[in-house]
Amino acid sequence: MKKTLLTALLAVWGFSANAEYWQQSIAYKMEIKMQAEKNQFTGKQEVKYQNNSPQTLNKVYFHLYFNAFQPNSEMDIRSRSLPDPDRRVGDRIQHLKPEEQGYQRVLSLKQNGKALNYAVQGTILEVELAEPIKPGKSVRFEMEFEAQVPLQVRRSGRDNAEGVRFSMTQWYPKMVEYDADGWHTDPYIGREFHGVWGDFDVTIHMDSAYTIGATGHLQNPEEIGKGYLPEGKKLKRKSGSTLSWNFKASNVHDFAWAADPDYVHYTKQVPNGATLHFIYQPDSLTDIYWPQLGDYMVKAMQVMNENFGVYAYSDYSFIQGGDGGMEYPMLTLITGKRKLGSLVGVSVHEMNHSWFQGMLGFDESHYYWMDEGFTEYSGDVVMGELFESSKKDAFVGAYKGYLSIAGSSNEQPLSTHADWFKTNKAYGIAAYNKGSVFLSQLKYLVGDSLFKASMLEFFNTWKHKHPTARDLKLIFEKNSGLELDWYFEQWINTTHTIDYGISSVVERNGELRLHLKRIGDIPMPLEVEVYFTDGTSSRIRIALDVMRDKSTSGQLPDWKWVEQNYRLSMKMPDNKSVKAIVLDPDSRLADVDRENNIIILE
Ligand SMILES: [Zn+2]
Numbered sequence: 001m002k003k004t005l006l007t008a009l010l011a012v013w014g015f016s017a018n019a020e021y022w023q024q025s026i027a028y029k030m031e032i033k034m035q036a037e038k039n040q041f042t043g044k045q046e047v048k049y050q051n052n053s054p055q056t057l058n059k060v061y062f063h064l065y066f067n068a069f070q071p072n073s074e075m076d077i078r079s080r081s082l083p084d085p086d087r088r089v090g091d092r093i094q095h096l097k098p099e100e101q102g103y104q105r106v107l108s109l110k111q112n113g114k115a116l117n118y119a120v121q122g123t124i125l126e127v128e129l130a131e132p133i134k135p136g137k138s139v140r141f142e143m144e145f146e147a148q149v150p151l152q153v154r155r156s157g158r159d160n161a162e163g164v165r166f167s168m169t170q171w172y173p174k175m176v177e178y179d180a181d182g183w184h185t186d187p188y189i190g191r192e193f194h195g196v197w198g199d200f201d202v203t204i205h206m207d208s209a210y211t212i213g214a215t216g217h218l219q220n221p222e223e224i225g226k227g228y229l230p231e232g233k234k235l236k237r238k239s240g241s242t243l244s245w246n247f248k249a250s251n252v253h254d255f256a257w258a259a260d261p262d263y264v265h266y267t268k269q270v271p272n273g274a275t276l277h278f279i280y281q282p283d284s285l286t287d288i289y290w291p292q293l294g295d296y297m298v299k300a301m302q303v304m305n306e307n308f309g310v311y312a313y314s315d316y317s318f319i320q321g322g323d324g325g326m327e328y329p330m331l332t333l334i335t336g337k338r339k340l341g342s343l344v345g346v347s348v349h350e351m352n353h354s355w356f357q358g359m360l361g362f363d364e365s366h367y368y369w370m371d372e373g374f375t376e377y378s379g380d381v382v383m384g385e386l387f388e389s390s391k392k393d394a395f396v397g398a399y400k401g402y403l404s405i406a407g408s409s410n411e412q413p414l415s416t417h418a419d420w421f422k423t424n425k426a427y428g429i430a431a432y433n434k435g436s437v438f439l440s441q442l443k444y445l446v447g448d449s450l451f452k453a454s455m456l457e458f459f460n461t462w463k464h465k466h467p468t469a470r471d472l473k474l475i476f477e478k479n480s481g482l483e484l485d486w487y488f489e490q491w492i493n494t495t496h497t498i499d500y501g502i503s504s505v506v507e508r509n510g511e512l513r514l515h516l517k518r519i520g521d522i523p524m525p526l527e528v529e530v531y532f533t534d535g536t537s538s539r540i541r542i543a544l545d546v547m548r549d550k551s552t553s554g555q556l557p558d559w560k561w562v563e564q565n566y567r568l569s570m571k572m573p574d575n576k577s578v579k580a581i582v583l584d585p586d587s588r589l590a591d592v593d594r595e596n597n598i599i600i601l602e
Pocket of ligand 1: 349350353372375
């Protein structure tokens with residue numbers, strides 16, 4: 001009796017320890033004194049950190065990303081050792097002069113008033129705590145630091161190729177996330193991010209000539225004065241005095257900003273939604289296309305709200321800066337000298353990251369393919385609504401990219417950590433293309449309306465948290481009643497591919513005999529179209545046994561996943577004869593060889 005009770009209790013504890021989700025929380029208050037002419041700044045940071053984990057913490061860590069922009073940093077060495085380095089990085093870090101390098105130096109650090117010992121290893125600050133942080137307890141860290149903004153190489157930095165003075169991303173000592181997988185002290189090599197959910201209150205003191213765009217909502221527009229809010233006005237502030245810009249953001253996992261003396265700014269309002277900010281340097285090209293961007297992005301956000309969940313913040317900013325496009329909470333930095341299609345395309349992609357990274361805070365090192373892939377997928381949905389020409393090509397690029405490498409020795413599974421891919425190309429295809437095709441295949445498995453409802457439920461259940469692929473799977477399984485383990489398993493942890501073919505078709509004595517073959521390792525439910533000589537056609541659906549699809553019971557026998565062959569015979573409709581058989585007639589499967597999907601009878 002006693003033993004049974006204890007076993008039962010342990011079972012309950014064991015279960016709740018696994019099933020109960022927790023996440024750390026943080027609040028940053030920062031005062032930043034920017035010395036624009038020296039490209040340096042000093043900062044004071046007050047961090048309130050709450051340990052919501054069931055473990056006691058004896059150490060904490062911070063990211064010091066700017067340290068990556070020094071010769072022989074991990075980012076520099078990694079870039080020089082990859083066979084296909086990012087062209088924007090290449091060997092540029094190795095050649096940065098001292099005044100072009102980046103650094104973040106911690107000057108002092110206290111925990112609840114007590115000075116702490118710490119050590120820096122590359123881009124990671126390791127902090128020995130004066131007192132452990134027990135589960136459920138919070139502490140206050142106070143840090144003073146100084147930093148130099150590197151010449152823009154990747155994402156962060158000063159004086160980018162388009163002449164934007166400051167692209168300030170990964171710019172402050174940022175607490176490393178601790179979650180169910182432990183600490184995430186990945187050295188920065190220029191790739192993915194993970195952060196603690198929390199609030200930011202950031203004041204930037206800077207030469208009054210500069211206009212700043214940032215994560216969050218500007219708290220003191222009156223103090224900043226005329227020019228920041230009115231539509232489209234170019235403003236020339238006088239240099240020489242200091243302006244203090246105060247931005248606040250709640251429930252985000254990072255904070256970024258950009259500053260330039262030439263910026264102009266206008267806003268557009270999403271009906272019943274966020275204020276969109278457009279901040280760019282006027283010139284002969286940007287003056288044509290940036291003013292047009294606003295209306296497109298209002299519509300883009302409406303499409304996202306409708307299909308993937310409602311944007312949760314008051315503001316979103318599109319800012320010219322950085323190198324290409326990169327997403328941050330409530331803003332993006334994009335290069336701005338683009339024609340309309342490219343400008344809208346990059347803006348849609350980066351804004352959509354507000355859903356797949358910004359609000360669904362994936363651990364990007366492990367779920368970069370949910371971050372980039374789902375963003376690409378939703379980008380195709382939005383672009384199809386904005387431009388008729390984009391509709392017909394939606395998802396084609398994703399399939400093409402994935403199929404160009406699928407199953408080859410160059411492909412690596414999605415379970416590979418983002419930083420550890422052997423080539424940039426393999427990473428790019430896994431993240432952007434295979435991640436997008438993942439959703440297309442999932443939609444094929446569950447059907448269009450259930451797909452939409454499940455994506456919305458995933459968003460509403462997991463926004464402002466760190467969901468994983470498993471969390472997505474559980475929602476899709478619950479809503480569809482289908483078993484999807486086999487699909488997630490094959491698609492994420494292997495480089496197995498889909499390939500089905502038609503072995504033979506025989507029509508004799510009013511009977512059609514079909515022999516189908518599974519050549520690839522990933523099984524899928526199948527659709528087969530039978531075309532008749534009179535121009536009509538008929539569709540056959542073959543269920544997959546491991547999916548446990550009840551909707552097809554009483555029809556054709558399921559295809560057992562262990563079987564490579566499937567034979568079926570069916571009575572031909574009267575007075576009809578077969579002209580052709582096509583497997584996957586809507587081209588929805590990521591079938592690596594479509595040649596064997598069709599047989600035309602003579
Ligand atoms: Zn992206």
